[in-house]
Amino acid sequence: MLRFTVFAATVVLLIVGPESAPTDFPDTYHQPIALEQALPSQSEAFLQKAIADAFKAEGDEAPVIDANLVAACRLLCRVLDCTPEASGGDDFESQTIQFAMRRMGTTDSLYFPIVATVKNRVDAAALLRDVVHRSLAAMRVNRFGVAFDPGNGMLVAVFTRRLAQVGPFPMEVDPGSTQLLWGSMVDGASNASLLLSTPDEALFETGMNEKAGLFWTRIYFPEEPGVYTVELMARDDGPQVASLFPVYVGVPVPTRPVVKVVPGLEDKKAPTDIEAQVVRLINYERTKRGVAPCVEDPVLRKGARGHSSAMARAGRLTHSLSKKTADFVENIAVSASIGTAHWSLMACPSHRRYIVDDELKRCGVGVSVVELDESVRLIYLTQRFGRAK
Numbered sequence: 001m002l003r004f005t006v007f008a009a010t011v012v013l014l015i016v017g018p019e020s021a022p023t024d025f026p027d028t029y030h031q032p033i034a035l036e037q038a039l040p041s042q043s044e045a046f047l048q049k050a051i052a053d054a055f056k057a058e059g060d061e062a063p064v065i066d067a068n069l070v071a072a073c074r075l076l077c078r079v080l081d082c083t084p085e086a087s088g089g090d091d092f093e094s095q096t097i098q099f100a101m102r103r104m105g106t107t108d109s110l111y112f113p114i115v116a117t118v119k120n121r122v123d124a125a126a127l128l129r130d131v132v133h134r135s136l137a138a139m140r141v142n143r144f145g146v147a148f149d150p151g152n153g154m155l156v157a158v159f160t161r162r163l164a165q166v167g168p169f170p171m172e173v174d175p176g177s178t179q180l181l182w183g184s185m186v187d188g189a190s191n192a193s194l195l196l197s198t199p200d201e202a203l204f205e206t207g208m209n210e211k212a213g214l215f216w217t218r219i220y221f222p223e224e225p226g227v228y229t230v231e232l233m234a235r236d237d238g239p240q241v242a243s244l245f246p247v248y249v250g251v252p253v254p255t256r257p258v259v260k261v262v263p264g265l266e267d268k269k270a271p272t273d274i275e276a277q278v279v280r281l282i283n284y285e286r287t288k289r290g291v292a293p294c295v296e297d298p299v300l301r302k303g304a305r306g307h308s309s310a311m312a313r314a315g316r317l318t319h320s321l322s323k324k325t326a327d328f329v330e331n332i333a334v335s336a337s338i339g340t341a342h343w344s345l346m347a348c349p350s351h352r353r354y355i356v357d358d359e360l361k362r363c364g365v366g367v368s369v370v371e372l373d374e375s376v377r378l379i380y381l382t383q384r385f386g387r388a389k
Contacts, residue, residue, distance in 0.1 A: 026068075026105045027253070029169045029245055030183075033104070038067035043121040043148045050125035051144065051157070054132035063159060069145025072100040073156040077149045080115055080156065092259055094340040101158065102245060108160035109241035109348075110317070112139060117153045124148055124155045134372065138315030142187055163189035163234045163242035164215075175223045175250040181230070182216035189234040189242060194219070197349035199226030201356075225250030231349050238319030241348055262339040267379065271367040274338060274379060275301070278365045281342045282355055282383070291358040297386060300328055300364025304382040307332075308368035312380045328364075329354050331383040341381050360385040 026033060040048060052062035079100075080093060097113045114131055118124045128146075141159040148155050166183035173179055185192060192215040194206040208217045221228060232243040248254075265277055283293035307330075311317060317332050331351045335341040345351040354360060368380040 025103055027171055029102075029105050029107050029171060030166045031105050031168045033067050033071055035067055038070040038145075040070070041148075043124075043150060044070075044146060046121050047125055047128060047146045047148055047155075047157075051128055051132065051146065054129040055137065057129075058133065058137040060137050063142045063144045066106070066143040066145050066160075068104045068106045069101070069143060069158050069160065070147060071145070072097075072104040072106060073145045073147035073158055075100045075104070076115070076156040077147045077152075077154045080154065092261070094335070094337060095259055095343075097158065106160070107166065107243045107245040108143065108162050109244045110139075110161040110163070112136060112141060112159045114155070114157045114159075116155045118155050119153060121148055121150070127155070128157060135315060135378075140187075140316065162186060163236050163240060164192065164232055166232065166243050169230075169245075170247075171245075171253050172248040172251075173221055175221065175225050178218050178220045179247075180216065180218055181232075182214065183232075184214050185234055185242075187236075189236040189240070191233075191235040192242070193233045195231040195233065195349045197229040197231070197352075198222070199224065199228065201349075201352070203349050203353055221247065221249045227251065229347070229349055233350065237316075239350075240317075241350065244348060260343055262342060265338045267336070267338050267377070271305075271369055274367045274369075275365045277338055278342070278367070278381065278383070279363065281338075282363060282365075285346060285352075285355055286358075289356050291356055292361070294361060294363035294385065297362040297364050300362060300384040300386055301366060302364070303328075304330075304364045304366030304384045305368070306366065308366040308380045308382045311382070312368040312370050312378075328384040328386045329360070330385075331355070331381075333381045335379055335381075336376060338379065341379060345383070354385050355383070357385065359387060361388040362386040 055062040141161050143162045144159040146157040164183050165186050192208045194208055196204045206217055208215050228247045228249055230245055230247055234240055234242040286293055317334055331345050331354055333341040333344050364384045366382045370378045
């Protein structure tokens with residue numbers, strides 16, 4: 001069974017039980033793990049070559065093998081099960097994938113995982129080639145990891161579009177401390193900027209220094225303990241989240257599962273029904289925070305639908321080119337699950353602020369669905385918000 005899911009940004013924390021976890025988890029983001037820990041097995045080397053050849057067949061440069069993503073894929077091979085009864089559904093699976101990446105020190109926000117059970121490595125290679133041809137080539141991924149367990153036929157691959165090469169950053173810090181965030185934009189991205197979200201969802205924008213291709217800034221973490229979210233923004237096909245990760249201030253990095261699931265959602269509905277569910281989720285978040293529900297605007301909805309259709313045709317996320325002169329702000333996402341898309345946006349400070357902004361009174365939601373096969377569909381989502389007329 002194939003599960004192919006795509007995420008724009010998620011920071012829901014998911015921890016695998018200690019019986020499944022390796023003892024050498026890094027305690028620092030962006031710290032490359034030892035190469036010997038990611039040396040490929042014969043099957044993994046076979047699949048790595050199949051992936052490279054598939055991209056070359058599409059006329060594209062093959063993405064770079066990332067040791068931390070390889071380690072995350074191997075962890076996922078041990079803890080995921082492709083049956084809904086065992087996994088708890090798409091929300092569980094997507095959040096587990098998010099955890100494994102973050103826990104192995106990778107914070108790319110644009111990532112595209114593939115989870116499947118196959119008979120052998122030849123079938124795994126065929127599946128990967130097909131997904132590259134149908135979906136991944138258009139998404140401009142530039143990093144990947146892959147793992148395969150011949151014993152249970154579990155295949156896990158994670159592809160990312162890395163927009164920033166960020167220097168090592170601690171996962172856990174002391175309250176009142178200041179930490180240096182630095183790095184460089186890659187693959188054509190530019191204009192680094194930073195947002196910091198506090199445990200109570202207050203949002204602070206931090207200035208960035210840039211020179212000779214490098215960016216850097218110091219982030220002050222207040223005395224209040226809790227989980228803070230660091231969001232590094234970049235410009236690439238419009239504004240994009242380049243890196244997104246939680247920082248544990250005065251509290252330990254968690255070691256037990258915490259899964260957020262939205263009950264009652266139906267992903268297999270028609271696009272208009274999915275749009276109505278998304279509007280309900282938006283207004284649920286607003287009401288929970290004492291903000292009046294947004295009023296659906298037919299003009300915003302029409303524009304959102306058109307933009308989601310354009311993204312689906314292009315096969316990748318991109319913001320509206322007319323956004324600079326438009327009277328709306330915009331969130332975009334793509335996922336196989338409404339719940340995953342919702343938590344992705346809510347977990348990302350730059351997206352959440354639009355959803356719960358009490359000055360944004362109008363909204364329009366547009367959905368376009370792409371059927372990958374009989375069991376998997378991708379939901380391209382655009383949310384647009386405007387002030388009262």
